[in-house]
Amino acid sequence: MMYRVNFVLLCILLQNYPVIGAVIADTGDIDEQGLYSKSDHVIILTNRNFERKVYGQKHALLVEFYNSYCGHCRAFAPKFKSLAADIVAWKDVIQLAVIDCSVDENNEICRQFEVMAYPSFRYIHEHYVKGNANIGERFQSTDSAEKLKSQLIAKMQAEQSLGRLVFSPSLSIASYATYTSALSDVPSDVFYTFLVFENANSTVGSELALDINDYKLIRVKRVYDTSELAKFAGVTHFPGLVALSSTLEPTSLTPKNPTKQNLLKAINTFLKSKNYAFPVRKIDTQDLNINVNSDEKLSYLNSDIVYYSDLEKTIKASLHTEITRHKILKDEALQALLNYLDVLISTFPFRGNLRDYILDLAENLQTKKEWSGSEVYDLVKRLETTHAPVYTSDLDYIGCKGSQPKFRGYTCGLWTLFHTLTVNAAKKPGTEGPKVLRALHGYVKHFFGCTECSEHFQAMAARNRLFDVKENDKAVLWLWISHNEVNLRLAGDITEDPEHPKIQFPSVSKCPECRLARGAWNLPAVYQYLQKMYGSENIRDSRRLASSGVAASPFSNLDIGMLSLLYILSFIIILLVVKFFITKHFFRKRRYKHGFGKV
Structure with a gap:
């Protein structure tokens, strides 16, 4: 009787197994990614659905290529959503689509479309055909939805004059x-x-x-x-x-x-x-407000502590999505990359195999004077396998985690990495600090995905005379002053995380001795504070979060899913083995008459 129960259970498990496989083999259509969700009336593009959603369509498309950590992209997202909601009725003629270039798997598409600034807008006419030269028509970057709509209408009028958009009402x-x-x-x-x-x-x-x-x-x-x-x-x-x-x-x-x-x-x-029968339109009234449970707020984290996971995740993002967005890497841009890797090698507080990986990457990149972005990406991935495991942390933002996914993250991680490099360079003999500043300037100029932010940084570097910095301590303080200048400019901006307001740091509560009378900065105290905060000996492992009362799971969601699958498969194997022995023993003991003879 026992084996019959087990056999029924086995059948149920096997019957449900294909459902698991069907979930894994999805089409790439998702309801939310980066700064947008499906309810924003935009098509969310990924590397898995891009060709199906873009090429050969009966309607035209306006695609926004953006980077979810780009401040200008974050600021423009509500305006793009407003435009999408405003032109819902145009969907048979033209639709809006978005693709997040900060997502690793989308990077190849953004590179193919030669996206070098964020946000970038491309008009793609109906029945568009895939081809190396077919990267859509560039739209000028704009600061308002109305200006973008005006560009779009002018483009559609021009398209009709070329014989396209014949299914659209006349715009002439x-x-x-x-x-x-x-x-x-x-x-x-x-x-x-x-x-x-x-x-x-x-x-x-x-x-x-x-x-x-x-x-x-x-x-x-x-x-x-x-x-x-x-x-x-x-x-x-x-x-x-x-x-x-x-x-x-x-x-x-x-x-x-x-x-x-x-x-x-x-x-x-x-x-x-006139009693006209209006068309029935489906209006999506889904509430977009995201309520953050007070228990999920990040108040338990000390914002003046550097977590190694933040640093590693930032380095990985820079190598996977920022440097590889270039279609061609050569000359000044390639040298900027080599300078960036060089200061990482000389000043970053490495753990595990990450240093060997960065060394190997730098050595390989020096073997050619020109690389395609896809070649660099393949090299990055191959060397990760060669030196695995490259990263020792959970690769998640901890100190830089925002109250919502659209806040903080990579930009916070990049500032943290920059401060860490200047502070640890200052502890070495010579003048590594100014060298770090120059390398960071090159990185921001050529690779940082937020174009407007990059331009602001370059202007600030010229104004504050970055290239005149000659001493290590001055390099540390230059970056600190510049960071506070950016905080002052962005305080109250739409990109500011309400749970993490942009202040002049360090705050009085964190460093009382850093302020003199009437609020003036005590620079020696500030320098000591930065040395302590970003010094390699004070960088915390994410596993130490448990000591602060926050339970850190040793497994990711993928780990849990795989363990569950392995458990089910192991259980099935045990049932089959048990069934085999029981059935074998049972058949030896007894034989039954059957319509077709003995069984």
């Missing part, structure tokens, strides 16, 4: 003398045509046409405000709006304040009065 503008000529190319079954009188540079008419592109048997036509028809219709305020029936009966609808929203409202009110 023309002059007409009579209502009859205005309707000459409008199908006879159209109920109403809305004439928008405006100048050629206005985008209002195009926006209205796209906003109601799914209204059946309704049209929008743009008309020059200087045309004879404008005078004939009595339109004196622009943009002006006239509803024209198929029987050429006009109705003036121009509101007192003719904004796009008011014009759209006027159209909808008019159609409602």
Whole structure:
């Protein structure tokens, strides 16, 4: 009886096993990554779904290539979400998509599209074909959703002039003398045509046409405000709006304040009065607010402690996603990379195999004067295998962990790494500190993913005369002053983590002796404080978190999943073995009559 129960259990386990496999073999479609979620009305692209979602589509795309730790990307994300929500009705014509280039697996796509600044926007027309030269059309970086929308509409108008976007409502503008000529190319079954009188540079008419592109048997036509028809219709305020029936009966609808929203409202009110059947649109009302449980806040962490896991994760991110975004690495950029590796080798407080790995990487990179980004990435991955295990920590942000994934992280880790390098360089003979500063300047100039941040840093370096620093202690203090300058500039910014406000550090509570009367800095005390905070002897292992009352799991989610799978497989094997011996013994003892003879 026992073996029958075990056999039933075995069947249940085997029946469920393919479900596990189906989950692993996903299509790459995800609901959230980086700064965006599916509810933001954007397509989230990954390396696994990019080709399927981008190439050969019936609609056009505007793709944002961004970096989730880039401050400018974080600041622009709400504006891009606002634009996406504003043009949901345009989805049959054009859709917005995003791809996070800070994600390791997405890096190759960003490199193929020659993305060297974040955020970068590329227009991809319908039925786009994959090819080495097909990297979309670049859009100018902008600071507002309205400016980006204006660029998008201008591009779509140009596309129609090239014979594309034939499925889109007409976005062109023309002059007409009579209502009859205005309707000459409008199908006879159209109920109403809305004439928008405006100048050629206005985008209002195009926006209205796209906003109601799914209204059946309704049209929008743009008309020059200087045309004879404008005078004939009595339109004196622009943009002006006239509803024209198929029987050429006009109705003036121009509101007192003719904004796009008011014009759209006027159209909808008019159609409602005519008992028009509006299309049913699916509106996503999912609440985007993320409530942070007070128990999950990071108040237990001392912000003035450096964790080795933060440093290792930052180094790995720099090697995996930042240096490899270059399509070609040569000349000044390649030298900047070698300088970065050189100061790591000479000043970073290595543990385990990481030093040998960095040495090997630097030696290999010196063998050629030009590398492709994909070659560097392959080299980085191959040497990681050669020197495994390269990283000794949990590779997670601890001191740099933000209250939400979009906060802190890599940028905090990079500052922490920079301070660690200057402080530990200052403990060595010679003038390693200034050398570190110059290497960091080269790294930020050529590799740091936040373009606006990089430009700010380079301007600050020129203003504060980075290249004139000649002594180790001055290098430590230069970086500290610059960090506080950045904190002052970004305090209260949208990118600031509310749980970790940007202050002038060290705070009075952390270092009372660092301040003199009236708040002036006591530089010798500050220098000693930085030496203590970033010195190699004070860098904490993440495993020591347990002593602070925070339980640190020895296994990652992947480890737990694999252990569970191994447990199930082991259990199945045991059941099979038990069944084999029981069945063998049972068959030897007894034989049964069967319709086909003995069994």
